[in-house]
Amino acid sequence: MNPSTSPLLADLYQFTMLQTYLEQDMEETAVFELFVRKLPPGRNFMVAAGLEQVIEFLENLRFSPEELDWLATRFPPHVITYLEQFRFDGDIHAMPEGTIFFPNEPILRITAKMPQAQLVESRIINLMHFETLIASKAARSVLVAPDKLLVDFGMRRAHGAEAGLLAARASYLAGFSGTATVLAGTLFDIPLFGTMAHSFIQAHQNESDAFEHFARSHPNNTVLLIDTYDTEAAAHKVVTLARNLKADKINIQGIRLDSGDLAEHAKNVRQILDEGGLHQTTIFASGNLDEYKLHTLLSAHAPIDGFGIGTALDISIDAPSLDCAYKLQEYAGKPRRKRSEGKATWPGRKQVYRQYADDGCMARDIVALEDDNPQQGESLIQPFMRSGKRLHPKLSLQELRSQTLINYQHLPAAMTALDPAPGYPVTISSALRAMADQLDKERLLHDREASK
Amino acid sequence: MNPSTSPLLADLYQFTMLQTYLEQDMEETAVFELFVRKLPPGRNFMVAAGLEQVIEFLENLRFSPEELDWLATRFPPHVITYLEQFRFDGDIHAMPEGTIFFPNEPILRITAKMPQAQLVESRIINLMHFETLIASKAARSVLVAPDKLLVDFGMRRAHGAEAGLLAARASYLAGFSGTATVLAGTLFDIPLFGTMAHSFIQAHQNESDAFEHFARSHPNNTVLLIDTYDTEAAAHKVVTLARNLKADKINIQGIRLDSGDLAEHAKNVRQILDEGGLHQTTIFASGNLDEYKLHTLLSAHAPIDGFGIGTALDISIDAPSLDCAYKLQEYAGKPRRKRSEGKATWPGRKQVYRQYADDGCMARDIVALEDDNPQQGESLIQPFMRSGKRLHPKLSLQELRSQTLINYQHLPAAMTALDPAPGYPVTISSALRAMADQLDKERLLHDREASK
Numbered sequence: 001m002n003p004s005t006s007p008l009l010a011d012l013y014q015f016t017m018l019q020t021y022l023e024q025d026m027e028e029t030a031v032f033e034l035f036v037r038k039l040p041p042g043r044n045f046m047v048a049a050g051l052e053q054v055i056e057f058l059e060n061l062r063f064s065p066e067e068l069d070w071l072a073t074r075f076p077p078h079v080i081t082y083l084e085q086f087r088f089d090g091d092i093h094a095m096p097e098g099t100i101f102f103p104n105e106p107i108l109r110i111t112a113k114m115p116q117a118q119l120v121e122s123r124i125i126n127l128m129h130f131e132t133l134i135a136s137k138a139a140r141s142v143l144v145a146p147d148k149l150l151v152d153f154g155m156r157r158a159h160g161a162e163a164g165l166l167a168a169r170a171s172y173l174a175g176f177s178g179t180a181t182v183l184a185g186t187l188f189d190i191p192l193f194g195t196m197a198h199s200f201i202q203a204h205q206n207e208s209d210a211f212e213h214f215a216r217s218h219p220n221n222t223v224l225l226i227d228t229y230d231t232e233a234a235a236h237k238v239v240t241l242a243r244n245l246k247a248d249k250i251n252i253q254g255i256r257l258d259s260g261d262l263a264e265h266a267k268n269v270r271q272i273l274d275e276g277g278l279h280q281t282t283i284f285a286s287g288n289l290d291e292y293k294l295h296t297l298l299s300a301h302a303p304i305d306g307f308g309i310g311t312a313l314d315i316s317i318d319a320p321s322l323d324c325a326y327k328l329q330e331y332a333g334k335p336r337r338k339r340s341e342g343k344a345t346w347p348g349r350k351q352v353y354r355q356y357a358d359d360g361c362m363a364r365d366i367v368a369l370e371d372d373n374p375q376q377g378e379s380l381i382q383p384f385m386r387s388g389k390r391l392h393p394k395l396s397l398q399e400l401r402s403q404t405l406i407n408y409q410h411l412p413a414a415m416t417a418l419d420p421a422p423g424y425p426v427t428i429s430s431a432l433r434a435m436a437d438q439l440d441k442e443r444l445l446h447d448r449e450a451s452k
Numbered sequence: 453m454n455p456s457t458s459p460l461l462a463d464l465y466q467f468t469m470l471q472t473y474l475e476q477d478m479e480e481t482a483v484f485e486l487f488v489r490k491l492p493p494g495r496n497f498m499v500a501a502g503l504e505q506v507i508e509f510l511e512n513l514r515f516s517p518e519e520l521d522w523l524a525t526r527f528p529p530h531v532i533t534y535l536e537q538f539r540f541d542g543d544i545h546a547m548p549e550g551t552i553f554f555p556n557e558p559i560l561r562i563t564a565k566m567p568q569a570q571l572v573e574s575r576i577i578n579l580m581h582f583e584t585l586i587a588s589k590a591a592r593s594v595l596v597a598p599d600k601l602l603v604d605f606g607m608r609r610a611h612g613a614e615a616g617l618l619a620a621r622a623s624y625l626a627g628f629s630g631t632a633t634v635l636a637g638t639l640f641d642i643p644l645f646g647t648m649a650h651s652f653i654q655a656h657q658n659e660s661d662a663f664e665h666f667a668r669s670h671p672n673n674t675v676l677l678i679d680t681y682d683t684e685a686a687a688h689k690v691v692t693l694a695r696n697l698k699a700d701k702i703n704i705q706g707i708r709l710d711s712g713d714l715a716e717h718a719k720n721v722r723q724i725l726d727e728g729g730l731h732q733t734t735i736f737a738s739g740n741l742d743e744y745k746l747h748t749l750l751s752a753h754a755p756i757d758g759f760g761i762g763t764a765l766d767i768s769i770d771a772p773s774l775d776c777a778y779k780l781q782e783y784a785g786k787p788r789r790k791r792s793e794g795k796a797t798w799p800g801r802k803q804v805y806r807q808y809a810d811d812g813c814m815a816r817d818i819v820a821l822e823d824d825n826p827q828q829g830e831s832l833i834q835p836f837m838r839s840g841k842r843l844h845p846k847l848s849l850q851e852l853r854s855q856t857l858i859n860y861q862h863l864p865a866a867m868t869a870l871d872p873a874p875g876y877p878v879t880i881s882s883a884l885r886a887m888a889d890q891l892d893k894e895r896l897l898h899d900r901e902a903s904k
Contacts, residue, residue: 002454003456003613003614003635003639004455004613006635008634008635008638009607009613009635010633010635011605011607011608011632011633011634011646012632012633012634012637012644012645012646013632013646013647013648013649014646015634015646016646016666016670016673017648017649017652017666019669019670020652020666020669020670021655023665023668023669024665024669030655032651070638114655118649118651121608121649122607122608122633123613125609126608126610126612126613126616129609130611130612153463155461155463155578156573156574156577156581157577157578157581157773157776158578158582158611159582159585159610159611159614159619159767160578160582160612160613160617160618161455161456161461161575161578161612161614162455162612162614162615163611163614163615164578165455165461166612180463180464180465181461181463182460182461183458183460183461183462185464186460186522192464194463194464194465194467194468195465196465196468197465197466197469197570198779199469199482199484199570199573199779199780199788200469200472200570202780202783202790203478203482203566203780203783203788205898213472213475213476214468214472217468217471217475217476218468218471218472227792228790228792229791229895229899230899233899258792259792259793259794260792311773315611315767315773317772320767320769320772321609321763321767321769322609324609327650327651328650328651328654331654331655332655336651336654337654338650338654339680339682340650340679340710340711341679341711341712343711443681446657446658447681447685
């Protein structure tokens with residue numbers, strides 16, 4: 001069973017509810033929407049991601065004989081018969097990946113027969129939540145350092161294999177330059193970057209020998225890690241080495257700093273390299289970086305050309321989860337509303353309209369019912385799958401990344417900063433409010449009748 | 453390519469360094485150790501986990517033709533030839549899973565030819581880091597609520613598929629009762645638990661109908677979710693339903709609360725159930741829970757029998773990463789030491805000795821060289837793999853869990869609380885200190901010679 005594709009990557013209750021739906025003939029059309037309840041602390045916006053993985057998951061969803069055998073030990077034969085034939089044949093509407101969005105705006109809508117729409121809940125949340133989390137985090141570094149090389153270094157402390165891969169994808173989608181994770185490069189066609197490890201230096205008796213061995217093995221991609229013992233001393237060794245390698249036409253393309261005061265070391269090292277004639281040798285920095293440290297380094301005019309960002313990116317360290325939910329908004333043609341304390345939802349199938357100011361900046365969003373009188377503005381939610389079939393050819397990750405970078409250009413300036421900006425206006429349409437009120441009244445009436 | 457087993461789940465530099473090692477004939481034995489640099493804020497100890505996944509990864513590590521084809525587009529033929537034959541044939545020493553440990557204590561040691569030991573670095577960290585993170589977090593809830601049913605509910609907001617599965621494994625290892633994630637139950641033989649979703653209630657016009665339909669489908673496992681509209685009103689409906697179902701010999705085993713003031717609702721609902729004669733019907737609570745909220749609920753004597761813990765557990769929300777490292781400690785028989793600012797390591801192959809007080813409580817750990825004069829105490833690091841072969845039959849997860857629960861009994865009382873306890877004494881042996889000093893002196897001397 002491949003953990004990434006198995007339909008058993010679900011909560012037990014999804015199967016128990018499925019059984020009851022089948023036994024009660026509750027196979028009418030259900031509409032679920034995925035949305036985030038509130039912004040993570042200190043954030044100005046979020047970036048939608050993960051849709052492609054959801055489409056692929058639903059396109060290929062079926063139960064293997066092995067999985068059915070296991071389920072047969074717990075569920076009655078009629079459930080197994082149903083699952084043998086299981087194919088997702090519902091619809092997906094969503095914001096395209098890379099869309100900037102806000103709380104209470106649905107980013108994904110699943111329209112399918114109830115047992116189907118319910119069964120896929122947890123994996124859909126799992127995929128959309130994580131990629132959206134990482135894209136939203138990565139966007140901040142991209143906006144802070146738009147002209148720098150930004151590389152995802154985080155796989156080792158990402159939460160498992162898939163997190164490492166999807167973090168590479170989501171950060172590239174959000175504007176990063178590439179990743180160090182080889183498998184992510186091969187699966188998603190993301191540019192790969194890499195330097196060397198401290199262990200490589202330590203395994204040599206002599207740091208200069210380590211530098212020379214590496215340069216001779218990789219004459220076209222020589223980035224030397226110079227902080228294992230004494231950073232400035234190592235920079236001098238690099239200058240000497242570069243002179244010796246000139247005859248063999250090998251250039252030292254860059255050096256990497258990974259510890260200490262990066263701004264201070266970068267200035268010292270830049271001077272040593274320049275005085276040694278290595279003006280073309282770039283400086284790459286890593287080591288517990290995030291968007292705040294990038295901002296500090298750039299404000300200090302640290303002469304750093306690129307950054308490797310690891311743990312803080314791949315686990316979205318300041319906000320490692322989003323308060324998101326996948327909720328039933330309509331069943332059998334009737335809108336539904338959850339009223340649980342602090343967790344009430346907006347019912348019905350919704351569209352989000354975005355209005356822009358004259359200067360092209362985003363000005364206001366309106367969350368409305370889909371069949372509301374059409375509102376002014378750009379419709380953010382589009383159809384992606386109908387009756388289980390993908391509607392558009394798959395876009396390359398590069399194309400999605402380009403569109404995301406264009407989307408950033410419509411952000412009001414204050415929202416591109418790391419500091420919290422004034423809240424962006426998101427309005428609930430009057431028809432949607434009226435529908436929610438009406439449902440609450442009906443519920444009250446119904447409860448009164450029932451308690452008589 | 454299966455993301456969980458592919459050797460391409462590595463950083464690019466692991467392959468570039470491998471190339472240089474091969475070209476320089478640097479295939480001597482390397483010793484790497486994995487350790488955590490410091491405790492997460494507010495924590496008193498950590499729990500080692502993930503070793504079984506590391507052993508499985510190394511046992512099965514090989515390159516598929518597809519993976520080799522991709523590598524051949526970037527690396528010279530001699531590297532591909534080497535990788536075609538690649539098998540891990542090194543040794544693993546480690547603390548058994550479930551061992552309580554502290555900063556600077558190695559929890560895993562890899563002894564292998566340098567190109568092998570280097571190539572597996574990132575995935576080994578990725579596995580050990582995450583499971584250790586989750587086991588260390590889960591242990592806190594287990595110690596706060598040792599007599600309660602604790603269920604992992606976190607897959608949907610875990611960071612990807614593997615995180616959901618390994619969080620279920622690590623939390624069960626640390627003493628949880630089970631998980632809601634079906635695939636984790638099947639892969640790791642973990643007890644499965646589940647109730648129902650709000651959407652199930654919402655899809656019915658009438659809450660009582662939803663309860664009855666579910667109970668009739670699952671007469672032996674009826675846990676009803678009662679907070680969709682009005683918790684106390686729903687509890688009364690449960691009492692009425694239970695009376696009607698008595699003739700059919702169906703019992704309502706439990707109810708679940710998922711929102712609002714859980715202590716208050718639990719007290720009200722307990723009273724309603726008891727007055728209705730449902731003394732056996734248990735109360736299960738969920739909704740943004742963590743060990744602190746468990747502590748508060750138990751201190752308030754909330755009559756809750758079990759808890760579903762989700763996001764806070766699966767992402768270790770207060771400390772979503774550990775500051776861990778996999779560092780070269782010896783190469784070609786010679787100890788090695790990294791001196792980078794703030795990141796210096798203790799060199800050599802190490803053992804950790806644990807001493808106990810007369811009452812059986814852990815009293816002190818000593819980090820020593822393996823070939824140091826043997827220290828007094830229990831040796832925590834044991835051999836698990838030799839020359840690529842597993843040394844012991846695989847233990848079941850249940851056996852590992854039982855041992856972990858025994859380990860907790862040796863914690864000094866203050867360390868079992870949520871509040872920070874006085875630091876646990878971890879001593880570096882004098883021979884290890886002397887070796888580190890000696891290496892620093894040699895390095896200094898070497899640098900002076902080199903700069904002459």
